[in-house]
Structures are given as structure tokens and as C-alpha cells.
Amino acid sequence: MARSFSVRRQRGFTTIAMVCFAALYLPIAVLVFYSFNAGESLASFDGMSLRWFEKAFQNQQVIDASLRSLQIASIAAVIATIAATMAALATTRTEPYRGLTMKYAFINQPLMIPEIVTAVALLIFFARIKIWTGYSGLGYLVAAHTAFCIPFAYLPIRARLENMDLTLEKAAADLYATPWNAFRYVTLPLLWPGILAGFMLAFVISLDDVVITEFVKSAGQDTLPTYMLGQIRRSITPEMNAISTLFLGLSICVVIVFFVVNRNRA
Amino acid sequence: MTDAVATVETEKTRDIRKRWLLSLPALLIILAAASGPLLIVVAYSFLTPGPYGDVVWQPSLDGWINVFLEKDIFDDTLSLASAHISIFVRSVVLSLVTTVLTLAIGFPTAYFIATRRETTRELWLLLITIPFWTNLLIRTFAILEIIRNEGLINGLLLRAGLIAKPLQMLFTDGAILTGMVYVYLPLMVLPLYASMEKLDFRLVEAGYDLYATPFKVLRRIIIPLVKPGIIAGSILVFIPALGAYVTPSILGGGKNLMLGNLIELQFGQGRNWPLGSALSIALMLIVMVALLFYVRNAGSQGSRQHG
Amino acid sequence: MKRMTSTIALAAALLASASFAHAEGELNIYNWGNYTSPEMIKKFEDTYKVKVTITDYDSNDTALAKVRQGGSGFDMVVPSQNYIPIWISEGLLLETDPGKMENFKNVAKEWANPDFDPGRKYTVPWAMGIVGTVVNTDVYKGDINTWGIIFDTPDELKGKVNVVPEMTDVIDAAVLYNGGKKCTGDLAILKKVRDTLVKAKPNWVAMEYGTIEKMGSGDFAASSDWNGSAFRQRLKNPAIKFGYPKEGFVDWSDNLSVLKDAKNVENAKLFQNFMMDPENAGMNSGFHRYANGIAGSDKFMPADMKGAPEINVPAEFASVGVPSMTCPPDVQALYTKIWTELQK
Numbered sequence: 001m002a003r004s005f006s007v008r009r010q011r012g013f014t015t016i017a018m019v020c021f022a023a024l025y026l027p028i029a030v031l032v033f034y035s036f037n038a039g040e041s042l043a044s045f046d047g048m049s050l051r052w053f054e055k056a057f058q059n060q061q062v063i064d065a066s067l068r069s070l071q072i073a074s075i076a077a078v079i080a081t082i083a084a085t086m087a088a089l090a091t092t093r094t095e096p097y098r099g100l101t102m103k104y105a106f107i108n109q110p111l112m113i114p115e116i117v118t119a120v121a122l123l124i125f126f127a128r129i130k131i132w133t134g135y136s137g138l139g140y141l142v143a144a145h146t147a148f149c150i151p152f153a154y155l156p157i158r159a160r161l162e163n164m165d166l167t168l169e170k171a172a173a174d175l176y177a178t179p180w181n182a183f184r185y186v187t188l189p190l191l192w193p194g195i196l197a198g199f200m201l202a203f204v205i206s207l208d209d210v211v212i213t214e215f216v217k218s219a220g221q222d223t224l225p226t227y228m229l230g231q232i233r234r235s236i237t238p239e240m241n242a243i244s245t246l247f248l249g250l251s252i253c254v255v256i257v258f259f260v261v262n263r264n265r266a
Numbered sequence: 267m268t269d270a271v272a273t274v275e276t277e278k279t280r281d282i283r284k285r286w287l288l289s290l291p292a293l294l295i296i297l298a299a300a301s302g303p304l305l306i307v308v309a310y311s312f313l314t315p316g317p318y319g320d321v322v323w324q325p326s327l328d329g330w331i332n333v334f335l336e337k338d339i340f341d342d343t344l345s346l347a348s349a350h351i352s353i354f355v356r357s358v359v360l361s362l363v364t365t366v367l368t369l370a371i372g373f374p375t376a377y378f379i380a381t382r383r384e385t386t387r388e389l390w391l392l393l394i395t396i397p398f399w400t401n402l403l404i405r406t407f408a409i410l411e412i413i414r415n416e417g418l419i420n421g422l423l424l425r426a427g428l429i430a431k432p433l434q435m436l437f438t439d440g441a442i443l444t445g446m447v448y449v450y451l452p453l454m455v456l457p458l459y460a461s462m463e464k465l466d467f468r469l470v471e472a473g474y475d476l477y478a479t480p481f482k483v484l485r486r487i488i489i490p491l492v493k494p495g496i497i498a499g500s501i502l503v504f505i506p507a508l509g510a511y512v513t514p515s516i517l518g519g520g521k522n523l524m525l526g527n528l529i530e531l532q533f534g535q536g537r538n539w540p541l542g543s544a545l546s547i548a549l550m551l552i553v554m555v556a557l558l559f560y561v562r563n564a565g566s567q568g569s570r571q572h573g
Numbered sequence: 574m575k576r577m578t579s580t581i582a583l584a585a586a587l588l589a590s591a592s593f594a595h596a597e598g599e600l601n602i603y604n605w606g607n608y609t610s611p612e613m614i615k616k617f618e619d620t621y622k623v624k625v626t627i628t629d630y631d632s633n634d635t636a637l638a639k640v641r642q643g644g645s646g647f648d649m650v651v652p653s654q655n656y657i658p659i660w661i662s663e664g665l666l667l668e669t670d671p672g673k674m675e676n677f678k679n680v681a682k683e684w685a686n687p688d689f690d691p692g693r694k695y696t697v698p699w700a701m702g703i704v705g706t707v708v709n710t711d712v713y714k715g716d717i718n719t720w721g722i723i724f725d726t727p728d729e730l731k732g733k734v735n736v737v738p739e740m741t742d743v744i745d746a747a748v749l750y751n752g753g754k755k756c757t758g759d760l761a762i763l764k765k766v767r768d769t770l771v772k773a774k775p776n777w778v779a780m781e782y783g784t785i786e787k788m789g790s791g792d793f794a795a796s797s798d799w800n801g802s803a804f805r806q807r808l809k810n811p812a813i814k815f816g817y818p819k820e821g822f823v824d825w826s827d828n829l830s831v832l833k834d835a836k837n838v839e840n841a842k843l844f845q846n847f848m849m850d851p852e853n854a855g856m857n858s859g860f861h862r863y864a865n866g867i868a869g870s871d872k873f874m875p876a877d878m879k880g881a882p883e884i885n886v887p888a889e890f891a892s893v894g895v896p897s898m899t900c901p902p903d904v905q906a907l908y909t910k911i912w913t914e915l916q917k
Contacts, residue, residue, distance in 0.1 A: 523913065
């Protein structure tokens, strides 16, 4: 029986999705637009200019803070995704066993408490360690970020895993594949969209964190959000917009590279 | 025969042990850098506030008592902490509405992405995440630019002659919701997508073969199958939204405290760390209970289908 | 798989690069955001061959909480005067004796021996200011030198007033408006304060920090605000004027001090001395737009700041200012309760 429509279509969904994308990018377009604003205020557009980009490049504090944000986010997201993948494998597609629910609650625990609380707890805890060991590098920030990124990576991976067909892995086992090979050649590729989603979420969450970073940071460890937090009490200038536009440009480049590399994978 | 039974038993225990080892890294990291230090917070909730912040190591139940009861400032009558309750209710309602809205908008969007051709799917996914590589504060200010009295929308409407005076959109509840939905949308879309991408459309076809309408197919086939994604997305939106206060402050004008503000106040100018600690632990317990309840009920159906 | 290993390798490399390189001399300053002139820092770095890092904080309480725990690696901090006694009593500051340093002679007489740091044994003035009202006089032509703008809003301003959500500032203002003294624990006055605030709130459109921007755009027509902020607003729109509330207003100052566990004590002392030089203080003021306490520095301030009514207190209001100071813990607890009730 030939169909006159695709089974995949749902009424109105495409429209909503398109509106959603447009609405998502509108504020972005506004912010990029204003980063070229010759005037200082964000309320009126006074002509085109590159002065805010110049100012941003000359502002050593901002550059340091931005690089640091990227550094921390990359490392934390990678570690968090790996740990989350392992944890998801351990906690799904199994009959409930002793400690399963507790594990699930534990993994999601960082989500459940307002950031200020974790921030204060970590401040006190890490301060002791800083005094004992004398080490005060970025390790604490990375550890803190990794910890709260794990639940964000975990949930999409788990959702993906729960929908996966076990029979494929059983088939691999029937064909005498070792558990590791079964994982590498069967589970992992199937799980990849979930892992990717988890990683991206973790990266973004880490980039944006302000409260925990504010309390855990040591001297000279401002990240971009904490720097901006300091600016808010005084004044927001289009310099912030310029920095964000640069970040955006950077992400788009990364995306393009990723896309090209991925094409060869399939 | 007993040998076979024994083998099955040890296989099961080996499986469980393997699972424990797998989850170890995640558990250790969280223990060290998130949950473990929380014990400090629990301890602090039972201490006395220091004169200028921090705590004095003297046990006291005042922190916990003040979560639920308050003494009226001026006539010393004891009553339920109405301020805490109204702040709590406000945050919960905001989170619920945000979750529902992100689901309503995110579901079709995730579905759209999941039903693209293989080659373009990841591109769409990345397109959805790119706006979120911009800092939260900046994004919120960008929304502010659009909805304020001299902003984009009002400017266009005024110039088109559709309105005579600017519409007050900023500093309203609508503004807060717009901001919240905007901020939390990817947290709903990404898990939904991960779940939907694996959707077996043969099942959907089967539905149509049985003369179901598209809506019925949606309700009876698609939604139950992507339930794990819906749960994951809802959790990832609701809980952080509960503690949110930056976006509501910037777009709502900050006249009313959110839960996050209330707790932060205790650790800041309020100088009552025990109360802040007790409030946080109370919040965490409530959320944990609700979460376990939700997942146990809604999630168990999912795991029964596969085996 | 290969991609994963290379990603991990990249991550490891990034982590390794995270350890900081050692500079010849170092100085780690912990300060309010957007408060330190980069030009001035560069001058200090070049003169003394010291590498300076500046880390930001956005509230006195955050700074205190962080430093109290220890181990954060800061050498200097710039708390507000009402917190300095707390820092001193908790033994967090190093007694560097700026009062005996070479440039101390430049400190203005009225700031040389303040109550919060007698004889200037610990601190050097960084910046000072006032909390008052700021009004767009195109919208409202009446008297702006009163807290009535905020607490008993005139009709033209209703629904267009903002209040900066600094708890201490707002409650101080309400206390002074109701005839009380700062940090009073008098329940009768505090009851009036609570009622004043609750009654005034419906006339406010927001409680946030973005005054410079929103007064300029017209989202707000009036606000409680700091004088330096009002100054910037007037530069954009001459109709915006700063009001000195006649019922009383609070003078605050932020002061540069050295931490007891500082690792770079010599460089910190050099910097304290450096900040008492009129030229450097003037350069800094040109950046953050507030007065400093150093005599003779106005020669080095930008032209628009000289004679500005926001920076120089008019004679008729000189005695109305009340110095900022710490309130005792029980009073602070009352204030917090009122604040929570206001914002519930």
C-alpha cells in the first residue's frame, strides 16, 4: 500500500521546530550585532565599529579568563563523559540489584542541590587540602566541574542506552566476541549519539558555571563567567558581546572541523 | 545439575561486581568533589552561626527549626515560616511551568532532528547546541535587549504602527519564563533526541497500518517509546530550574526571592550559614524523594520491555 | 577509538599546561570587579618588575568567606570599611603600617586616622563613595535630595523606580528616613522600617544592579545608586542628576590591605605605598570614577571628574553623611529577616 505521507511526519512538528531554531538564534543575532556597535550602550545602535573587539584583545584579564574557561571545560567534559558512560552501562538494562537505586541517586546528586551550597562545601573542603598540600592549581576547579558535569552527561547516555536493542550484543557474544570487543564494535557505535549529546551538554554546563567556580577559584583563576559577574555590578559594555561573538566564531569553526572529520568516519 | 545452577549464580554475581567496577570512577569523582563535601554542609546545619558569617562549633538545632518555623520579628509569635514557604512555592511553580514548556517546544524539535537524514542529523544537533556555547549572562542580556521597552520587538511593533506605546514585557513573569525556557531548552532536547534517534519507525508504520491517526500514533506509540528521554529531559530541566535565580533576577527585576537567592542570602549578607545549610539539605531531601518516586514509577515500565 | 586516545592526550596536555609559570616577582590582588585601572597596574609592573594578577569578587561576604578558609593564594584584598574591623579581629590582615610609609603624607587629613583602622596600621584608601538617589530630571522636576523618591514615590516616578538590592544600603536608607540611627536595634523604628519598605515596594519596577544601562535607556527613571555610577549616567544624559538624601546617607570606602598569609609581602607593601601617590590614585580614579582619599590626586584625574557634583559633596550636605560601619550580629539578623519578608 503506497502512502501519501511519510510515517515520520507529525502535524505541526516541523513548524514548531523551525520557529524554535529561529527563536534560538534571534538573541544570538542581536548579541553579535551589538558587538559591532560603535556606541557604548546596549540600548541604541550608533554605527558599526570594531572597537570592542580591539578592546577585548587588549584586555589581558579577559583573554586569560576565556582560555581558562575553555581549558577547564574541555578536560572536565571529557572525564565526565567517560565516567558517565561507564556509570550508565553499569546502571541500565538490568534487573534492579542491591544498591542500584542508591547509585542512581548518588550520580544525580550534584544536580539536586543549589550551587551555592556545593560551592561553600567545596570551598571549605578544598581549602583544607590546599593548606595541607600547598597545591593550588586548576586541579580543584577541574575536579569540581567534572563532578557536576557527570549527571548532565549521564542522563542522555542512559536514555539512549535504555532504548538499545540487547540482541545485537548477544549476537556479538554468540560470535565469540570478547566483552571488550563487543563493547567497542557494537555498543559504542550504537551509543555514540548519546555520548555525543552527553559530552556537549557537559561542556556547555562547565563553560557557564559561575557560582561554584567563584568560590573554588584561587588567585589568578578567574573564568569568563566569574569575570563577567564582577563586571555586572559596574557596567556591561559591548566588550562582553565582542568576546561572546569571538567564542561563537570559535565554536562554529570547531563544529565545521568536527563535521568534516565525522563524515569520513561512517 | 547443581553445577549449572552454581554457574548461573556466579555469573550473576560477576555481572554485579562488573557493574560496580564500571560505576566506580563516576562515584569516586562525585564523592570527592560534590557529595562528600556535603557532609560538611550537613554538619554545619547543626551548628551555631558565627558573628560575622561562618560557624561556631557549638551544636544547635536553630538552623533546622528556622527552616520551618519563624518568630515574628516584632511580637515574637511562633508560626510557620510563611516567607520560606511562599518562596519555595514560587520556585517550584516556575520550574514546573518551565519543564512543561520546554517539553512542549523541545519534543517537536528533537523529533524533527531525529527524523532528518542520517548525514544531516548531527549537523542539526550541533546547530541547536551552538547558541549555548555563548555565556549564560550574555544570552540573558540578549533576550533583555529584545523584549525591553526600547528593544527589538517593541521597536518593530511601534514602527509598523501596531501599537501606540511600548508593551511592558520586561520585568514580567512572561519574561522570566521566556528566559528560563531559552536557557534550559538544550537540556530537554538533547536527551529527547538521544532517545528518539533510536526509534524504530516500523512500529510507527504498524500503527498506521492499523488505521491509527497521526495523533494516536504519537500518543500510543512514539511517546511511550521515548519515555526514558522524556524523564531524563524533565529531570535535567526541573531540578536546575528549581535552584535558578540569575535569569529570574535579570529578566524579572529581582523583586522577589527565588530559592537560590534565599539560600545565597544566608551565606552572604544574612550571615546565617546553619540556616542556609539546613535549607539546602531540606531542599535536597525533598527533591531526592520526588525524583526516586518519579523514576521508579515512570522508568520501570521502560526496563520491562527489553530483556 | 583512536580519536578518543588523541582527545585524552590533548586533555592531558592542557592539564599539564595549567600549572603556572613562575615570574620574577609576583603580586596577587583580590579586588572588586572592574575596579582597578589596567594602565595603573602596568605602570606598577614596569616600575617594580612584578607580575600582577587580579582576581575578582562581587561581594564583601564572598571575599571574607574565601579568605577565611585559607589557601587561596591572595596577597592583597580591598574590603569595605564596615568589614575592616571584622578582618582585623579575625587576624586575617597583616600589620604593614601604611601610616609610616613614605607616601602616607599624601593621604587626606580626614582619612588619615579613621575609626575602622586607627593610625592606618593595615589599610590604604582605594576608593570612596556614597549611596544616594539618582533621578532623571526630565521625568521628575521636584526635590531629588530625599529618600522619599524611593520610599514615598511621587506619581510621575511610580512604576519606574529601581532599588539596588544591597540589603545593608536599603535598610540603612529606610532607617535614616524614619529618623533612626544606623545599625539601630530599636524595634519600634525597625517596625516602621519594615512597613515603609513593604508599602513602597509596589511602586518599584525592579531591584537590580544594571542602573547605568537602564537609566540611560529609560527603563528606569529613578533609582537608589552609588555616586560614581550616577556620574557615569550623567555623562550620557545630562538630565540625570544625583541626589544627596537630606535624611541622611551613608559614606563608604574600600581599603587596600595585605593578607596575613600573603606570600609576596614586600611587593604588597610596595603596592600600598604606590597607591598613596597622588598620580597613581588619580589614574585609578579616572578608571573607576570614584573619589580616592589621596590629597592632590585631582590634578591627575580626567577633566570631567573635577568639580563634578557627584564626587564632591556639596557643603550643605557635608554633615548629613553617616560613615558605614558593621552592625552587631543580632541587629544584622533582624535586618535579614526584614529583607526576606520584603522579598518573599
